[in-house]
Amino acid sequence: MELASGVDAWKNTANRKSLRLDLDESINMLGASLRAHIGASLAQFQAAFSQLTGSPTRVLAQPPGTRTDAVWTSVTKAAKDLLGTLDADEAVRASWDDLVATAQNRALGGREYRPIAELLFDQLRRRGLSAKWIFRDLISVIAFGRDPYAIPIGQSSVPLQERIANARTHVGTPAQVEPVVVWLGYQGEVFMHLSAGRVTFINAHWAVPNARPEGQDFEHKEELWELVRSDDLFKVAKMVGEESDVDFLVRVDLGTTTAAGALDRAVRIVNTILNVSIHNSGGIRPHLAQHAVLRSGKAGSLNSFVSPRETGFPRDHYGAGITADAIAKHGPRIASALAREELPRFLAAALEAQTIADRPFGRDMALRKPSEADISSVIPLADRVVQHVAAHAALGPNDLFDLLGKHWPHARWLTDVQRAVGMCLLGVGNRSELLSELTGEWLAKNPPRPWLLFVADRSGDLLSLCRIESERAWIRRMFASVSDHSEYRALIAYYTAEGAVLEARRRRVRNALVHGNPTSFAIVESVREYAEFLSRSALNRGFESYVQGTAPAAALAQQADQVTAMQGGQDAASYWRARLVTRASPGAESS
Known part of the structure; x- marks a missing residue:
């Protein structure tokens, strides 16, 4: 509802008919268990949606951001309520029941299980879980009946219904909420130190050697040592002629949250800083080479494989200097704003489109x-x-x-x-x-x-x-x-x-x-x-x-x-001369 930008999405009769067909198709694919669980919320949304699509052109022609009529607020509230119901523990378990029932029904001749599995996948993702890993766990539980984290060697005696019940319990378990920090390693010789909001830029060539216990103290030293002590991650050159895996590090503190999708969230935050800085001042775009996720202070997922550098000038020291200056100029204010609130959806979409154009x-x-x-x-x-x-x-x-x-x-x-x-x-x-x-x-x-x-x-x-x-x-x-x-x-x-x-x-x-x-x-x-x-x-x-x-x-x-x-009639030279006099006068604030 929020992403349907432009008045043509609703004003055009054919588009409204297409949206209705999409909605009907999705509803018809629901399994019996989930349909019963979300019945009230779904009916409320359908009624609000029908009221909107039958509204006069004056209402349908309102662009995003200006839709304040009751029909718009009603359908938006109903959509949020429906999503809230779908995100609940029992709704996820209901989708699991539908998936099992569909898979066991030999009379079905199509691929009816597929939209149910896709919906369950999306429910897990919205709950802050890694849907891919949850599905892998479910395969292990269904196959052997053991705890998904145990090694199922020789285990084959657990009854099928018990395995299905264990999987149902696992799929409905909420995501763990804990302190999550992401470390990103970039190539690009953007040598600087900046700390603002929840983001810290650090020169890897200085920080990695000093992360050892005998090295100089610096902010977040213990975290970095936890990651580099095995000498597999964020390696920097020690001798002339050696290549460093990374040139600078960015630490992103996501706060107390779920670990699923932490890398993508951290990259979006850093990309916002980079995109705005480079858009305003120019420079080269650093290349993300490695990453690591810390959960409650302990290393979680990481990638020690160094992805290849992208095309561009080799060893563009001048371009890297421009980027460093741009980040130093714009980065602190952007990082502080991102710590205050998430980048609004439409502003993020505008930045993405501008980055593509640039x-x-x-x-x-x-x-x-x-x-x-x-x-x-x-x-x-x-x-x-x-x-x-x-x-x-x-x-x-x-x-x-x-x-x-x-x-x-x-x-x-x-x-x-x-x-x-x-x-x-x-x-x-x-x-x-x-x-x-x-x-x-x-x-x-x-x-x-x-x-x-x-x-x-x-x-x-x-x-x-x-x-x-x-x-x-x-x-x-x-x-x-x-x-x-x-x-x-x-x-x-x-x-x-x-x-x-x-x-x-x-x-x-x-x-x-x-x-x-x-x-x-x-x-x-x-x-x-x-x-x-x-x-x-x-x-x-x-x-x-x-x-x-x-x-x-x-x-x-x-x-x-x-x-x-x-x-108002003043020329530019006179305006700036007056400004300089004002700045130089006693008691005036410096610009």
Whole structure:
């Protein structure tokens, strides 16, 4: 019910009919025991579902995140109640009874057992158990009647009904809840130490040797020693010329929980930090090589096999440094937010779509030229990102597209000013000292002044370096707009009109790509920058609101102070000069 994104999932009559057929098919596959156990909850859900599908178009057209009508809340509550009933101990045992009865019924000519087994598998997974291992245990119990953890040598005298009863008891046993910690070993030379929330990044080349009792003390030393004392896991080079299995470690404390799926949960947490950091700042993607799970402080499942490195630059020290800086910059706030609450479902879906869109253009894929398919996929993926963020913020997709479109003119102006500076600093000409001076300040990590003031103060010097005569007039105009509000206002009017054209074209291209209609690649390329702006703006603002714990709808609509001032008639240079005076005044807070 929650994942049926988009109004077409419910507004379209054929889709509602298909959803009803799916539901009827699932219900018809239920066994007699489970059907009797969940009868009341199932009937309540069916009634609420029928009421929803018979609702007027006004209700069915509501997008995810805005569905507050009684029919929506009723069907959602009924669905949660039904799932709660299915997760209970007796419901799992009822599914087991149905599976046994179906397997023993020789009159059945189909594979009626299969959907029952699949449902039981999913029930176990939802209860925090490893369904795969539980089914292996059940095979052992049914075959020999012994405890699933015993070695059944020579045991063959346990009656069948007792074996079935023992298996029924085992399958209905709740998962053990205990402290669970996951250690992940990555390759990638991202050397850093960071601890925030429940996540800790550690340099493996330093930590693994020091995990020995005689080594230096550090946080979580005892846990790491528990894992590396046998010298089979997280091995690092000891001699020149040796290869390390891992370069850095990430410890993820999942708290008191079940151990099933612990690795996947930990990887999702780390991937959230990595994906946001790399999306914002670039860098290479570290490669997960090994892992280990600690249950109540003791080693549980682990993987000491070193998976091969992925494609990319070999020994990309510079890219690894970018990644380390990105994690240091963004990681602590993200880790703290993830410790506070789980990443909301729709925001997680938006991040996943954006990561897929970014991947062909990342540093890891620099040895491969992006194809037309890679570039074309940006348009529908960007659209999906915005729709997911809209659902997260309880906004209609069209409303969010309109909000983001209002941010476009100023953002486009900033980008064009930066492009103009880049054209002047191409390195063509003989004025090397001036070029070095300007390039040094432009690329400095900690510049002495805001970059717009740099443009305003050094525009003459920048123009003197410009050797692209065909662009000189445009560059001069862009530089002038930093200090001349009338010039800025004229450019904003142009960018606003441009945005309206691009939005209409983006929708047309998106529909063509999604529905398989032919479209010109040149048209696709013409809206790529605009589509990327929409998705990045939506994701960045939505994620920032999550990190800060603020309302996402307000964050998506908020304008920066600079934009508000410039819309009120102030030019960019004057705004930043006033800001510097305010910061320098006695009693003012440092920025």
